[in-house]
Amino acid sequence: MRVDARLNRERILAAAEEVFGELGAQASTEEVARRAGVGVATVFRHFPTKTDLVEATLVRHFDDLVTHARMLAAAPAPGPALGDLVTAMVERGATKVTLANLLGAADQVPSGAADAARRLRDAVDAVLRRAQDAGVARPDVSVDELYFLVRGLTQAAAAMPVPTAVSRGAVRVVLDGLAAHR
Amino acid sequence: MRVDARLNRERILAAAEEVFGELGAQASTEEVARRAGVGVATVFRHFPTKTDLVEATLVRHFDDLVTHARMLAAAPAPGPALGDLVTAMVERGATKVTLANLLGAADQVPSGAADAARRLRDAVDAVLRRAQDAGVARPDVSVDELYFLVRGLTQAAAAMPVPTAVSRGAVRVVLDGLAAHR
């Protein structure tokens, strides 16, 4: 692969992240191309279909979070680690979710995204289990439920631009609900 | 207004609710017309713009919930009433939210929907305050936060068709977080 091609690919992904984050996932491919400073054809050469582009952006986001989660799985205090993870997912996931919506709308389930989602689920699972084993998270909550909650918070945050205080408060409520019974 | 016109209007609204609920808000107007058993022109005569149609469907949903909330505001037990309300909003709101997303995407904020949203907010507020006054809900939570939480749960439920057990579990976590500290 030529260096200019690789550079363009990077530029496109970065632009896609920006554009989809701001305009939502229904933003046109041309807007992404414009923002990346390339022609549409170049975008389509790298990502044959719009879904492919969205998927690639999604996988990127997911993998960032996976890295973060794996780090937290080794953190000294399991309780705060769980809290950190939830907060991070909510605050950094705004774009991710609108993208996921678009993918969900299409009938096809792109395998790449599904894999990334599974990786993330597993990483989150590890953090949750550790908190439960340490007795600081209620044991009757499954990853699926946690994941569901996080996704919900993220989506709400993405959909309505709301004062940070409100979303923080909402996260606090969820974390309290997650904590072991006092 | 002629009776057939009014009947068609009803049919269209019902179809819109169905279609948008199933296909998401990006479903075409023609699909709504087909499902309603009328021509597209009829749909556009009643709702000059697609946004108008979406808005009308939204307002309907909101007002249903407002009715429910007002009922619960007079229920004997304030704590369970709050729980009921949250559950109802999450379970019956699946379509509502995807619609709200579409509206949010457009730059315009249709005043009708905004009004309905405000009414709902107020009704929810009443239920929450009563639970707080009764000492069964933590006093440091605002309607905005509750609203945010509910919206999140609803959206998550709408986006990923997940076993009911999971969404129930998630709601339970939120309700526990909402409960007064034990």
Place this chain on the structure above:
DNA sequence: AGATAAGCGAAGTGGCGACTTCGGATCCTA
């Protein structure tokens, strides 16, 4: 029952956005 106005749907129209084509520019190799 007949007039009339309101309502209806089949058949358009226009624009937007996903995707393609092709002649020219750019990078790497020998």
Place this chain on the structure above:
DNA sequence: TAGGATCCGAAGTCGCCACTTCGCTTATCT
């Protein structure tokens, strides 16, 4: 540094979907 392969973007094509037009149908009123 010359040649060939790779990559690029301007200018399309094509289909879909929001919205309109217009001749016909149907309710309502007298």
